[in-house]
Amino acid sequence: MSRPRVAISGAGVAGTVLAYWLGKHNFEVVVLERSSPENQQGQVVDIEGPALDIVTKMGLLDEIMAGVTHEAGFSLVDSSNRTFGTVKAGQTAATKDIEIMRPNLAAILLKAANSFDHVDLRYGCKIIDLQQNGSSVTIEIRDREKSLTSKETFDFLVACDGLRSSTRDMILPATERDSCLKPIDCSVAFFNIPAESQDRPYGRCYHAPGRRNASMKPMTDKVSSVYLCLAKYDQRLHDARQSRDIVRQKQAITELFGGAGWECDRIIRGMAQTENFYFEELYQVKLDKWSRGRCVLLGDTAYAPSPLTGQGTNLGILGAYVLASKLVKQSQQPEEAFEEYEKDLRQYVNKSARFFSISKDDKLRYALRDASINQGYTADGAEGVGDHKECFEYRRFNNPHCPDDRELPSFKTNVDAFYSQCLTLALNVLKCLAIVMKLGDDFFDKITTKADPQLRLLHYPAIARSEIEKPGHSRISAHTDFGLCTLLFQDDIGGLEIDAKHTGEFTSAPPIEGTVLVNIGDLMQRYTNGRAKSTMHRVVSPQKVGEDEMLPDRYSIPYFVHPDPETLIDPITLEPGEVKKYKPVNAKEWRDYNTRKNYGLGRDKTSLSRTDWEIEAS
Ligand SMILES: O=C(O)CCC(=O)C(=O)O
Numbered sequence: 001m002s003r004p005r006v007a008i009s010g011a012g013v014a015g016t017v018l019a020y021w022l023g024k025h026n027f028e029v030v031v032l033e034r035s036s037p038e039n040q041q042g043q044v045v046d047i048e049g050p051a052l053d054i055v056t057k058m059g060l061l062d063e064i065m066a067g068v069t070h071e072a073g074f075s076l077v078d079s080s081n082r083t084f085g086t087v088k089a090g091q092t093a094a095t096k097d098i099e100i101m102r103p104n105l106a107a108i109l110l111k112a113a114n115s116f117d118h119v120d121l122r123y124g125c126k127i128i129d130l131q132q133n134g135s136s137v138t139i140e141i142r143d144r145e146k147s148l149t150s151k152e153t154f155d156f157l158v159a160c161d162g163l164r165s166s167t168r169d170m171i172l173p174a175t176e177r178d179s180c181l182k183p184i185d186c187s188v189a190f191f192n193i194p195a196e197s198q199d200r201p202y203g204r205c206y207h208a209p210g211r212r213n214a215s216m217k218p219m220t221d222k223v224s225s226v227y228l229c230l231a232k233y234d235q236r237l238h239d240a241r242q243s244r245d246i247v248r249q250k251q252a253i254t255e256l257f258g259g260a261g262w263e264c265d266r267i268i269r270g271m272a273q274t275e276n277f278y279f280e281e282l283y284q285v286k287l288d289k290w291s292r293g294r295c296v297l298l299g300d301t302a303y304a305p306s307p308l309t310g311q312g313t314n315l316g317i318l319g320a321y322v323l324a325s326k327l328v329k330q331s332q333q334p335e336e337a338f339e340e341y342e343k344d345l346r347q348y349v350n351k352s353a354r355f356f357s358i359s360k361d362d363k364l365r366y367a368l369r370d371a372s373i374n375q376g377y378t379a380d381g382a383e384g385v386g387d388h389k390e391c392f393e394y395r396r397f398n399n400p401h402c403p404d405d406r407e408l409p410s411f412k413t414n415v416d417a418f419y420s421q422c423l424t425l426a427l428n429v430l431k432c433l434a435i436v437m438k439l440g441d442d443f444f445d446k447i448t449t450k451a452d453p454q455l456r457l458l459h460y461p462a463i464a465r466s467e468i469e470k471p472g473h474s475r476i477s478a479h480t481d482f483g484l485c486t487l488l489f490q491d492d493i494g495g496l497e498i499d500a501k502h503t504g505e506f507t508s509a510p511p512i513e514g515t516v517l518v519n520i521g522d523l524m525q526r527y528t529n530g531r532a533k534s535t536m537h538r539v540v541s542p543q544k545v546g547e548d549e550m551l552p553d554r555y556s557i558p559y560f561v562h563p564d565p566e567t568l569i570d571p572i573t574l575e576p577g578e579v580k581k582y583k584p585v586n587a588k589e590w591r592d593y594n595t596r597k598n599y600g601l602g603r604d605k606t607s608l609s610r611t612d613w614e615i616e617a618s
């Protein structure tokens, strides 16, 4: 049997790791890279979790360790370079154990892939057309150096030529080409500038007004690496990006960051001189399916989490390894191998799916046990047999039943990072609510200094429509949330419905890309003496259900915002003679009471009678 012949477009991290593993298993591999070897771009990347195990298996750990940057940690600085906080390496996600310059990592991986005779790396080569039939893919390759165009046939093709992959455009149907790129309204530039003594040992990060951020990391004695970021859409930057004109891009950035404080003027002077300059508007890539026939997508080309997550490299390495292992097992049925690769890897791309995919016994090791520590796993049926869901509750202070990063690689780190972002957003949402309710804009600040809100990862397993539409059944039945407010993140399956005025009439609240839904909770209703009404909501069948009449898995993440535990929620009256509609409640007792009630966990131990706690549904 002849060995399988595979084309890989893109010699980045994912492409070279794949070439290595397929080469090791005797595949004939042709890697096509449009740029030249010395033209590898990129700044610092982290390697962690399963990706670290993979490079270790490749025997590359020592070489990678020799090339790591030596950053002692990260300081937050003000406009005069005064430090107002430092986080040492290893204490946070900001400085990882293994941080390496992307071009250095790429060179190490490339050398490893190149060690096999039957791996052929071709630079300056671009795929300009492709055709596939049921058993092979024929691609037309343009070799820039030789000014030649040739056609070659392969058993399959793997596209991993980046976020804006042109090979992907040839593989996907026209309707999906642009729609898979999701802008996140954030632009970044990175480049190196001459080092100065203050650049080490700590990386430094400076926030300037107007959603601007400048960060610097120590690289070598000679150079430091700079990141500039604007966290909003900007027309000038957008036009400059579209023009592909580096002079114009540098000009737009100079206008934006010149005079912004800290070392921004030094940075701008350095940027004017630097050759290694990269500027990009950030996107995520999201696709329902990563393969078409004999062609498959890998790494950022298929699933780009955006560079801000720091996960792109790790997912690229992991994806390449998983794809190689499936192809080695099933080289004669690549379509099946592609499906298995996708099934396995999606768990890592969708972080909450990662937790729910472990065995039920393992999940139960992290079970929620105590209402006063509302944290841990709850299985399908725990909140009543009519609901069809499983949850993992996560808190920042009371978090004893959470798998650590060794038990479930990267899980806690990822959820933690997301949790902090939610907390910042939640406190800002509360501020807005306080302003509109004329309570004074720091009203909620005073009662959220040690707040321990609850992030809930929710999984609604795939289920037949007939099952969910039986009387008394839903994905989650109609209810109000019991905290102050809830930030609700949903995937794109749909099915959430809302009855904001408690009239019994529900309207659909479909997911809107890039938005977060905010529910008012019962505690806010009590606190505002009924001025703000808690949002009644439920999750039922989505408006469109596939021909098989099955509801697919649905994932959502509510973030329930609770005040400091000792807060007394005594209704605020604003009008003369206004009568309080609710008795005062202690925030912790309220939270415990409702948790116990929802999960049927033990008896109510408070002195108040049940009626004191209930909040009317109308
Ligand atoms: O999954 C959803 O969209 C809603 C979840 C929810 O309402 C809850 O967990 O309280």
Ligand SMILES: [Fe+2]
Pocket: 479, 480, 481, 537, 558
């Ligand atoms: Fe809810």
